[in-house]
Amino acid sequence: MPKTGVLIETENGGVKAINYGLLTAAMGNKENEVIAFITQNDAAEAKDDLAAYGVSKVVQLKVGSGDINSSPDLCARALAAAVEEFELDHIAGLATAPGRDIFGRLGAILDVPLVSDIQSIDYGAETAVKSHFSGKTMATVKLEGSPVVFTVRPNAVDPVENPVDAETAEFNADVADGPKVTVKEVKASQQDKMELTEAPVIITGGRPIGAPDNYKMLDECAEVLGAAVGASRASVDAGFAPHSMQVGQTGKTVSPNLYIACGVSGAVQHFAGMKTSKVIVAINNDKDAPIFEKCDYGIIGDMFEVVPVLTEVLKASEEK
Amino acid sequence: MQVYVCAKHVPDTAANIKIKGENDYDTTGLKFVVNPYDEYGLEEAVRLVEKAGKGEVVIVTVGPAQAANTMRSALAMGAARGILVKSDDKFLDSRTAARALKAAIEKDGSPDMIFTGKTSVDTEGSQTPYRVAREFDFPVANEISALEIQDGKATAEREIGGGAREVLEMSTPCVIGATKGLNEPRYPKFPDIMKAKKKEIKEFELADLGIDAPASDGAPVKLEPVPERSGAKIMQGGSVRESVEELVKTLKDSKVL
Numbered sequence: 001m002p003k004t005g006v007l008i009e010t011e012n013g014g015v016k017a018i019n020y021g022l023l024t025a026a027m028g029n030k031e032n033e034v035i036a037f038i039t040q041n042d043a044a045e046a047k048d049d050l051a052a053y054g055v056s057k058v059v060q061l062k063v064g065s066g067d068i069n070s071s072p073d074l075c076a077r078a079l080a081a082a083v084e085e086f087e088l089d090h091i092a093g094l095a096t097a098p099g100r101d102i103f104g105r106l107g108a109i110l111d112v113p114l115v116s117d118i119q120s121i122d123y124g125a126e127t128a129v130k131s132h133f134s135g136k137t138m139a140t141v142k143l144e145g146s147p148v149v150f151t152v153r154p155n156a157v158d159p160v161e162n163p164v165d166a167e168t169a170e171f172n173a174d175v176a177d178g179p180k181v182t183v184k185e186v187k188a189s190q191q192d193k194m195e196l197t198e199a200p201v202i203i204t205g206g207r208p209i210g211a212p213d214n215y216k217m218l219d220e221c222a223e224v225l226g227a228a229v230g231a232s233r234a235s236v237d238a239g240f241a242p243h244s245m246q247v248g249q250t251g252k253t254v255s256p257n258l259y260i261a262c263g264v265s266g267a268v269q270h271f272a273g274m275k276t277s278k279v280i281v282a283i284n285n286d287k288d289a290p291i292f293e294k295c296d297y298g299i300i301g302d303m304f305e306v307v308p309v310l311t312e313v314l315k316a317s318e319e320k
Numbered sequence: 321m322q323v324y325v326c327a328k329h330v331p332d333t334a335a336n337i338k339i340k341g342e343n344d345y346d347t348t349g350l351k352f353v354v355n356p357y358d359e360y361g362l363e364e365a366v367r368l369v370e371k372a373g374k375g376e377v378v379i380v381t382v383g384p385a386q387a388a389n390t391m392r393s394a395l396a397m398g399a400a401r402g403i404l405v406k407s408d409d410k411f412l413d414s415r416t417a418a419r420a421l422k423a424a425i426e427k428d429g430s431p432d433m434i435f436t437g438k439t440s441v442d443t444e445g446s447q448t449p450y451r452v453a454r455e456f457d458f459p460v461a462n463e464i465s466a467l468e469i470q471d472g473k474a475t476a477e478r479e480i481g482g483g484a485r486e487v488l489e490m491s492t493p494c495v496i497g498a499t500k501g502l503n504e505p506r507y508p509k510f511p512d513i514m515k516a517k518k519k520e521i522k523e524f525e526l527a528d529l530g531i532d533a534p535a536s537d538g539a540p541v542k543l544e545p546v547p548e549r550s551g552a553k554i555m556q557g558g559s560v561r562e563s564v565e566e567l568v569k570t571l572k573d574s575k576v577l
């Protein structure tokens with residue numbers, strides 16, 4: 001059975017939920033054995049969560065006496081060594097900021113093709129599907145190289161449970177010497193915000209939000225929805241939201257189950273970042289707004305009236 | 321201060337992509353621009369040389385002969401000259417592109433810094449900075465939105481999610497993949513555009529740089545338009561509350577909520 005290695009992302013001691021879709025993509029139609037690599041947490045603690053999604057081996061990845069998390073170079077080198085040690089046919093990660101960085105380095109170290117940010121994979125046909133031209137076209141690309149290296153767009157593949165028995169192991173790669181880049185500091189976010197690209201639901205406010213404080217209205221709704229809050233570029237450029245909240249071609253690319261756009265006109269550049277959302281809802285006071293032509297559900301109305309009612313109705317339906 | 325900027329000739333993101341055959345697209349009448357992320361790298365490079373008061377910025381592009389026109393707009397933004405490595409392969413694989421960039425730069429001079437963009441908006445590969453760095457054995461940092469260079473050391477910041485930022489440290493020369501936030505690229509003024517017309521663009525064939533065949537075939541097997549949604553189902557409540565209730569019910573019935 002071919003072997004797929006997967007780099008797991010953890011947070012506050014636990015496995016992040018976005019890993020499960022990645023594991024489903026890694027396994028294919030149960031055609032690959034999946035080996036998970038953990039750098040930040042205890043492999044033993046993550047074992048049960050990962051085994052529920054088909055991981056048969058959870059490996060604690062280390063770099064000799066060095067700290068693997070002190071440099072993305074070290075992590076990439078350790079993964080490259082693991083490819084050889086575990087005879088991996090494929091190696092995969094998430095197309096998140098850390099994942100993109102480590103896998104970019106890994107593809108270069110191994111000098112094999114890297115297929116970034118895929119939305120689906122077919123091991124039989126040896127192809128994957130990914131976006132080209134800022135979300136305007138889908139490209140089916142060949143999986144080439146040994147190993148095959150790819151990253152998967154968060155939330156693009158629906159997780160499917162597949163409980164198996166898992167064991168833990170440790171792999172200490174002897175690569176600690178002289179990383180070229182070191183992490184000097186991690187500056188925490190001003191507010192403790194959910195990362196947009198990982199959120200299952202997103203509610204976005206466009207330019208008519210009018211002031212930074214008005215995002216509170218969306219924060220309240222987001223809290224009930226378990227959502228992250230996004231912004232359009234027009235709103236970011238007007239100074240109403242930080243760039244880290246921007247969705248679109250020059251912001252973040254997101255694929256949530258539900259995307260609610262409030263006061264967003266529906267520019268191509270905005271759609272480039274959210275058109276692979278499963279369901280798109282627009283709230284806009286102009287019945288002729290272009291966004292209504294390219295979304296699933298719409299409410300014609302003033303967002304400052306509609307959103308508070310939405311929050312209320314959602315709260316009431318949860319209490320039931 | 322000898323600074324190289326790897327800039328790609330890509331279709332304008334606002335342009336419509338007309339698919340041709342199974343896996344190609346039509347470039348007739350298609351507007352091409354400097355890859356928007358590379359412009360942030362270019363602006364940073366120009367500022368660096370301006371601050372140093374000496375040196376030059378050189379644009380390096382791998383692309384078709386028409387890329388020379390695109391390079392003129394990069395030259396108008398303050399680069400001194402350009403190098404075009406000619407390739408008509410619209411999907412040239414990124415390993416070959418990186419090797420060509422390295423060979424072209426090395427033939428020209430000795431880089432103190434190399435800039436590029438975090439990704440190209442055509443094939444969205446997000447790997448050229450890493451591969452160019454590997455070819456040179458330089459440090460690399462990508463998706464950089466703040467940068468400081470001093471005494472042979474670069475300190476670069478990137479967003480890592482939820483607004484948190486990672487600060488990376490490395491020695492120079494290094495490769496920086498730029499993104500929005502790093503700076504505001506300048507709009508060239510008319511005299512700059514006129515001057516750019518006279519700036520030198522050296523041309524090479526891939527074979528001149530010792531590259532005879534691509535490392536692998538980067539072309540997709542299939543290219544398809546992303547289907548647009550057919551239009552919203554508008555919630556028809558008599559009041560805001562009724563519309564919202566209908567929406568919530570619809571989302572719950574279809575298991576979205």
Ligand SMILES: Cc1cc2nc3c(=O)[nH]c(=O)nc-3n(C[C@H](O)[C@H](O)[C@H](O)COP(=O)(O)OP(=O)(O)OC[C@H]3O[C@@H](n4cnc5c(N)ncnc54)[C@H](O)[C@@H]3O)c2cc1C
Nearest residue numbers: 206207208232233234248249250251263264265269285303
């Ligand atoms: C190279 C390039 C890159 C770009 N990248 C991005 C990007 O990454 N992300 C992005 O978003 N944009 C991007 N843009 C900009 C994009 O073209 C649009 O200008 C932008 O998305 C518009 O933002 P908006 O919809 O918030 O504002 P507007 O275009 O001003 O639209 C506001 C909408 O809200 C409606 N409205 C007004 N008041 C209310 C109210 N009270 N209640 C409900 N609805 C109301 C209006 O009817 C209108 O439809 C880019 C542009 C370029 C050229």
